[in-house]
Amino acid sequence: MNQGLVRQINDIVRPYRKARMGLLIAISNPVGQRGPTPPLAWQYMIGRNWYKHMIHGTASVNGVHGQQPVEMTLFAWPENRIADWHSVGGWYTQQYGYPCVLCVSPTGHTKMLRYDNGKMRYGDDLGPWDPSHIEDYGMAVFGKSYACTAIDGDYRCMQFPEFNRKEGTHFGALSDYIGSEYILLFPKSRICSASKVGRHSIEDLANICNIPYDMVEQTYLYEPDDPTEYKETFYALYVRKARLQEVFGVYKRTLMCRDINWMICVTPRGYMYHISPFTNSKTGLTTDSLPNIAYDPHADEFLALLAKDKWELCGNYGRFSLYTYKSFMETHDRYIKTISPDPTFTYCPPTVMTVVTGHNIIQKILKTPCVLA
Numbered sequence: 319m320n321q322g323l324v325r326q327i328n329d330i331v332r333p334y335r336k337a338r339m340g341l342l343i344a345i346s347n348p349v350g351q352r353g354p355t356p357p358l359a360w361q362y363m364i365g366r367n368w369y370k371h372m373i374h375g376t377a378s379v380n381g382v383h384g385q386q387p388v389e390m391t392l393f394a395w396p397e398n399r400i401a402d403w404h405s406v407g408g409w410y411t412q413q414y415g416y417p418c419v420l421c422v423s424p425t426g427h428t429k430m431l432r433y434d435n436g437k438m439r440y441g442d443d444l445g446p447w448d449p450s451h452i453e454d455y456g457m458a459v460f461g462k463s464y465a466c467t468a469i470d471g472d473y474r475c476m477q478f479p480e481f482n483r484k485e486g487t488h489f490g491a492l493s494d495y496i497g498s499e500y501i502l503l504f505p506k507s508r509i510c511s512a513s514k515v516g517r518h519s520i521e522d523l524a525n526i527c528n529i530p531y532d533m534v535e536q537t538y539l540y541e542p543d544d545p546t547e548y549k550e551t552f553y554a555l556y557v558r559k560a561r562l563q564e565v566f567g568v569y570k571r572t573l574m575c576r577d578i579n580w581m582i583c584v585t586p587r588g589y590m591y592h593i594s595p596f597t598n599s600k601t602g603l604t605t606d607s608l609p610n611i612a613y614d615p616h617a618d619e620f621l622a623l624l625a626k627d628k629w630e631l632c633g634n635y636g637r638f639s640l641y642t643y644k645s646f647m648e649t650h651d652r653y654i655k656t657i658s659p660d661p662t663f664t665y666c667p668p669t670v671m672t673v674v675t676g677h678n679i680i681q682k683i684l685k686t687p688c689v690l691a
Contacts, residue, residue, distance in 0.1 A: 319453055319466050327449040327469055330371060334394040335447070341422035342403050343373065343452060344410035345459060347389035369394040372470040373452060377460035388456065388464065404438045407431055420455040422447045430455060481588060485640040488657040490532030491665075495556040496638070497586055502555040502565075504581040506533070518679075520553055523572060525668040526676025527565055531555045533660040539653040550652075551660060559586070563623055567684050570595045570627045580650055582643075589614040590638040592646065594630040 334341065371392040376385035391410075395403065407419040411433040418432045421441070428451050429441035444451050449466075456464030486493030495501060506520070524531045532554040540546050557565050583591045614620070614634060624631055635642050644654050668676070 319450055323466065323468070324449045327452070330392075330469060330471075331394075331447075331449075334369065335426060337396075338424040339369075339394045339396055340403065340424050341420075341447075342393040342395065342407060343390050343420040343422075343455060344393075344407060345388065345414060345416045345419075345456075346372075346391040346410060347387075347414075373466060374468040374470075375452075375456055375464060375466045377456065377465070378463040379460050385463070385465075388460065390452070390456075392469070404431075408433055408437060416459050418455070418458065420451060422451075430458060480637075482639065488640065488659075489534050489554050490659040491530070491556070492532070492554055495530075496584065497588065499586060500557045500559065500562050501584040502553070502557060502581070503584070504553055506551040506553060518572065523568055524553075524555055525672055526679050527557075527561060527568060528668060528673045528676060529555055529557050529561060529565065530665060530667070532665065533663040535656075535658055535660050536647075536652075536654055537656040538647075539655055542653050547655060563626060564680060564684070566595075566623065566627050566629060568680060570629065571683055571686050580647070582646070583620075584638045585614070585616075585620055587614070587616060588637045589617075589620075590635045590642055590646070591620070592632040592635065593624065594632055595627075 331341065371394075373390040373392055375388040375390065377388050378385055393406070403421060407421070410419060411417060412435070417434075418430050420428070421431050422428050426447045428444040428447050430444060431438050431441045433439065444454060452466050453464060456466065481493075481496055483493040483496075486496060489503075492501060518526070521531070534552055534554055536550050536552065537547050538550065540548070555565070581593050581595070583593050585591070617634070621631065635646050640657075647654055
């Protein structure tokens, strides 16, 4: 490994080491095949606060003439998520058939973990972390022909880097998702499900759609100068773009009550929209009919997702922040005093069986006509 690449890897890894984050490196693409790495199963990454880098290399394997591309993925995990290492490592070894992964503890101790049928059996001790261990790992799998050639930056390329992540802690895990996923916020009160689709709760629907969520409490004042308080609980759903149309379709057919005081969608680029599942429009939505839309240069993409199931766009409030959120709520006569995660709520990811069964339930719901247009 050349010294320039060693310095580059150390520059990437150093902040994670200082933050006492663990590293997991796994071969993540079949040898000889170029292109996007197949995604890690979503249930492994729920509630994440992690970073991910692609490591490129070459090897001569299986009698193929010449060097073939080899791709590895480097994950940096917070210390309180280290238990996820074994399940993620097992997923990769089962997915691609390579028997081991490279693991670096928060203290910098390096091991090559070996798996059998997705279960970790034992680890080979490699000593203190050094970038050369990446090539040791590659050679253990592919032989001495393996060579590490490059490493990429954090793959997420956050689309809303200016967001103050300390503000996101008021909403639970929102800071982990903003800038990469769509975020739906709406109140728990006065929401019920249509009987024709089995009376699934909002929590049930989130689980069968395989999307993580939070429950958050807001304390309001009746008037700015009135000390009388009341509370409201609302949901924060974190939806990847590939699932957003499906989620819009499911909730369009199951939110039975028109009296939803507010529903907000924050896009990955940080724009905050006031939306509703109910509209009288027969032609969909266009940017021409919404003068506020000039805030977002990528509005057409989002409008197309809304229009497919005839969701109504009620307004665009610019970039999401605690200030713009509170300003929006005041337009609905809700003067926020406090926002905090619901102390009684703990998110539990759905089981694999729930996800598999949920696919059939989703298809059944999407075939159901909308209760209210």
